[in-house]
Amino acid sequence: MNQYIEETNKGLIHTYNRFPVVLEKGEGVYLYDTAGKKYLDFAAGIAVCGLGYGNEELNQALKEQIDCLTHTSNLYYNTTCGKAATALLRIAEMDRVFFTNSGTEAIEGALKSARKYAWKKGTGRYEFIAMEHSFHGRSIGAVSVTGNEAYRTPFEPMLPGVRFAEFNDLDSVKEQITDKTCAIILEPLQGEGGINQASKEFMEGIRSLCDQEGILMICDEIQCGMGRTGSMFAWQSYGTKPDIMAMAKAIGSGLPVGAFAMTKEVAEYSLEPGDHGSTYGGNPLACAAVAKTVEIFEREDILAHVRETGAYLEERLTALAAESDEILEQRGTGLIRGIKVKKPAGEIIQRALDKGLLIISARDNVIRLVPPLIIRKEQIDEMIEKLKAVL
Numbered sequence: 411m412n413q414y415i416e417e418t419n420k421g422l423i424h425t426y427n428r429f430p431v432v433l434e435k436g437e438g439v440y441l442y443d444t445a446g447k448k449y450l451d452f453a454a455g456i457a458v459c460g461l462g463y464g465n466e467e468l469n470q471a472l473k474e475q476i477d478c479l480t481h482t483s484n485l486y487y488n489t490t491c492g493k494a495a496t497a498l499l500r501i502a503e504m505d506r507v508f509f510t511n512s513g514t515e516a517i518e519g520a521l522k523s524a525r526k527y528a529w530k531k532g533t534g535r536y537e538f539i540a541m542e543h544s545f546h547g548r549s550i551g552a553v554s555v556t557g558n559e560a561y562r563t564p565f566e567p568m569l570p571g572v573r574f575a576e577f578n579d580l581d582s583v584k585e586q587i588t589d590k591t592c593a594i595i596l597e598p599l600q601g602e603g604g605i606n607q608a609s610k611e612f613m614e615g616i617r618s619l620c621d622q623e624g625i626l627m628i629c630d631e632i633q634c635g636m637g638r639t640g641s642m643f644a645w646q647s648y649g650t651k652p653d654i655m656a657m658a659k660a661i662g663s664g665l666p667v668g669a670f671a672m673t674k675e676v677a678e679y680s681l682e683p684g685d686h687g688s689t690y691g692g693n694p695l696a697c698a699a700v701a702k703t704v705e706i707f708e709r710e711d712i713l714a715h716v717r718e719t720g721a722y723l724e725e726r727l728t729a730l731a732a733e734s735d736e737i738l739e740q741r742g743t744g745l746i747r748g749i750k751v752k753k754p755a756g757e758i759i760q761r762a763l764d765k766g767l768l769i770i771s772a773r774d775n776v777i778r779l780v781p782p783l784i785i786r787k788e789q790i791d792e793m794i795e796k797l798k799a800v801l
């Protein structure tokens with residue numbers, strides 16, 4: 411196995427410090443490596459595999475789609491794409507959607523949509539306000555609005571016209587507003603940035619600021635959306651409907667698919683034929699995954715399950731934090747939780763791996779728990795036992 415890892419590392423560009431584990435198979439909330447070792451998965455492929463692994467109904471739908479058609483390009487219509495669009499727009503409460511192949515591309519599309527809107531209205535606005543500690547992806551556009559200097563600096567110059575404000579600090583946002591502000595982009599719950607939940611006042615404040623000043627509100631729901639917080643999309647728990655939203659990760663249950671969506675008011679002045687495109691975007695196979703994922707989420711009432719197991723997870727983590735000197739704080743909501751630890755998170759994650767528990771970090775000192783949304787209480791107990799042993 412070590413030889414396999416060595417060989418692989420010779421070929422791949424070294425952008426990741428991978429764990430020395432070769433995963434082969436998944437079943438429910440468990441993963442197995444090539445040596446047959448079993449892992450309880452609290453990472454879900456970075457908040458992607460909401461339905462866990464080996465969901466028969468999903469797999470069947472994908473197999474049927476493969477046998478039918480996997481790619482057509484966007485020059486033609488396809489019924490699977492239509493089905494996915496209708497389902498996604500309904501749960502997102504949006505009016506128009508564009509399918510992408512990743513979260514980063516969904517962000518690019520959202521930024522372009524906002525600029526096009528301002529351009530067509532002739533407002534002369536082009537600036538974006540983004541939040542410190544945000545994460546929006548790795549393309550030049552997405553990294554330009556990402557509030558992490560280390561991700562931006564080697565690739566400068568960044569996109570012009572981006573200003574940063576403090577998350578959960580409305581005054582700091584107000585300070586960055588100019589007559590050129592086109593949109594404010596934020597995650598209702600910052601994932602990568604350390605599991606930071608927006609306060610109700612902040613979300614409502616941003617919404618009213620945008621309304622007063624003629625600024626578009628863009629919500630990045632890529633990580634916190636699709637049921638993870640116990641609402642289908644995180645903004646819905648605040649009642650602060652954005653003008654544009656970006657989705658990805660869990661919407662395709664593991665197939666590479668993202669989307670950006672907008673209200674019809676924005677759509678009226680935004681992207682037109684020729685403005686944007688994607689060869690694979692809206693690919694029937696990816697769309698079959700989206701349509702089936704939404705169907706299963708609704709039929710199985712995944713949201714109710716997330717609320718219930720999320721509350722249980724909070725209870726267990728609160729108790730663990732009370733008895734462990736290593737835990738400084740636990741935060742988050744639903745099935746997206748952060749544990750702030752004293753030791754570097756990397757050390758704890760490595761030891762958890764040895765014990766057969768997959769967890770990830772969110773900044774250096776926060777452990778991020780984003781299990782498949784189908785996790786059960788006894789599996790939360792199992793995770794707590796393992797984590798306790800590791801701490």
Ligand SMILES: *Cc1c(COP(=O)(O)O)cnc(C)c1O
Nearest residue numbers: 512513514545546547601632633
């Ligand atoms: C993962 C993530 C992205 C980027 O998505 P990719 O599919 O990796 O391009 C953007 N925003 C947030 C909030 C994310 O968590």
